[in-house]
Amino acid sequence: MFSGIQPTGNLHLGNYLGAIKNWVALQEKYRSIFCIVDMHAITVPQEPAELARNIRLTAATYIACGIDAEKNIIFPQSAVAGHAELGWILGCITPLGWLNRMTQFKEKAGEEREGASLGLYGYPALMAADILLYKTTHVPVGEDQKQHLELARDIAGAFNRQFGEFFPIPEPMITGPATRVMSLRDGLRKMSKSDESDYSRINLTDDADTIALKIQKAKSDSERDVTANLENRPEAANLLNIYAALTGNPANGNWRGFGDFKKDLAAVAISVIEPIAVEIRKLTKDTSYLDSILKKGSERANEIAEKNMKEIKKLVGFPVF
Numbered sequence: 001m002f003s004g005i006q007p008t009g010n011l012h013l014g015n016y017l018g019a020i021k022n023w024v025a026l027q028e029k030y031r032s033i034f035c036i037v038d039m040h041a042i043t044v045p046q047e048p049a050e051l052a053r054n055i056r057l058t059a060a061t062y063i064a065c066g067i068d069a070e071k072n073i074i075f076p077q078s079a080v081a082g083h084a085e086l087g088w089i090l091g092c093i094t095p096l097g098w099l100n101r102m103t104q105f106k107e108k109a110g111e112e113r114e115g116a117s118l119g120l121y122g123y124p125a126l127m128a129a130d131i132l133l134y135k136t137t138h139v140p141v142g143e144d145q146k147q148h149l150e151l152a153r154d155i156a157g158a159f160n161r162q163f164g165e166f167f168p169i170p171e172p173m174i175t176g177p178a179t180r181v182m183s184l185r186d187g188l189r190k191m192s193k194s195d196e197s198d199y200s201r202i203n204l205t206d207d208a209d210t211i212a213l214k215i216q217k218a219k220s221d222s223e224r225d226v227t228a229n230l231e232n233r234p235e236a237a238n239l240l241n242i243y244a245a246l247t248g249n250p251a252n253g254n255w256r257g258f259g260d261f262k263k264d265l266a267a268v269a270i271s272v273i274e275p276i277a278v279e280i281r282k283l284t285k286d287t288s289y290l291d292s293i294l295k296k297g298s299e300r301a302n303e304i305a306e307k308n309m310k311e312i313k314k315l316v317g318f319p320v321f
């Protein structure tokens with residue numbers, strides 16, 4: 001199993017419910033690699049000192065959420081050269097037509113399409129390389145990565161047809177009750193690290209007061225029956241979905257309007273996130289511990305990657321010495 005998150009700031013409840021919580025459950029069953037995709041992060045400008053801090057913060061977050069750093073491999077993408085090498089090879093068999101369909105590029109590039117980087121455009125081929133480099137079979141992600149995973153499957157198929165069967169076709173695992181957590185300010189937009197309003201998301205580093213305040217201020221409506229007619233009430237549906245995902249039970253309490261419901265939701269959110277936040281704060285202080293995890297993880301990832309890269313190079317016709 002392989003998955004990754006971009007180290008571009010605090011991770012949030014969407015990253016937790018859509019990805020990390022599932023990783024924690026699945027780590028028992030699969031040999032797993034959890035990557036910190038710093039090469040993806042630089043597809044948009046990053047301040048170097050902040051990027052370096054965010055890589056450690058992301059490692060600390062994985063561990064604080066319950067990823068076992070001994071059993072699994074946790075490492076930064078840039079420390080394993082195979083990602084860039086395979087990314088190039090796969091980029092050479094990926095038609096522009098396939099890349100042009102990617103909605104995330106269109107969203108991220110915005111109006112300034114001509115100013116977007118080659119890296120941002122080619123990003124899905126690098127993501128395919130991340131997965132295929134380890135001959136991954138399972139990829140647990142949130143809903144928003146579905147299109148990229150379908151492309152990775154197409155690229156794997158294209159490679160196998162051209163050079164011989166080598167890559168397994170990776171299975172996306174988009175599971176759990178909250179595969180798409182929405183913004184607390186707008187139920188039609190996804191919760192995102194890049195939203196300019198911090199009130200749009202709950203960060204995994206937020207303290208109890210901040211979580212309570214963000215939930216209190218979250219957009220809702222004046223419907224007294226919190227759970228009625230959710231199809232046309234995206235904000236209510238999102239809050240109830242978060243409640244259900246955090247408690248593991250369908251949200252069917254007897255609430256008298258949102259004031260009442262939000263108190264329950266805040267209590268549940270705090271009970272899950274506060275211990276994680278405390279642990280993140282503790283771990284980020286111990287940079288030498290985090291660096292030792294990342295170094296060890298890089299070595300273990302490199303071992304697999306180098307072995308596979310040799311096979312891949314042979315198939316492509318590159319000399320292997």
Ligand code: TYM
Pocket residue numbers: 002003004005006007014015016017018019037040126127130131139140141142143144145148178179180181182190191192
């Ligand atoms: P990224 O860093 O945007 O998000 C990391 C993970 O969190 C999930 N996620 C969400 N899930 C539910 N609701 C949300 N609001 C929400 N926001 C984010 C994402 O689906 C993802 O699982 N391209 C990827 C990183 C990547 C990757 C990979 C993933 C690079 N290479 C190889 C898997 C395999 C990304 O930008 O995720």
